[in-house]
């Protein structure tokens with residue numbers, strides 16, 4: 138979904154991207170805490186069926202290498 142821009146459940150391409158920070162932050166953003174490391178999450182939401190995929194934002198992928 139992140140790379141294809143296509144919903145894996147229903148196949149539609151109308152995807153809402155919710156960044157880890159920004160105007161949607163207070164509503165949709167969630168952190169994952171692992172050993173006191175805060176990992177920011179970005180989400181992709183299918184506007185057709187409502188399916189949600191979540192990814193650790195790329196800035197924090199390196200943090201996970203240390204975990």
Ligand SMILES: [Zn+2]
Nearest residue numbers: 144147183186
């Ligand atoms: Zn869908």
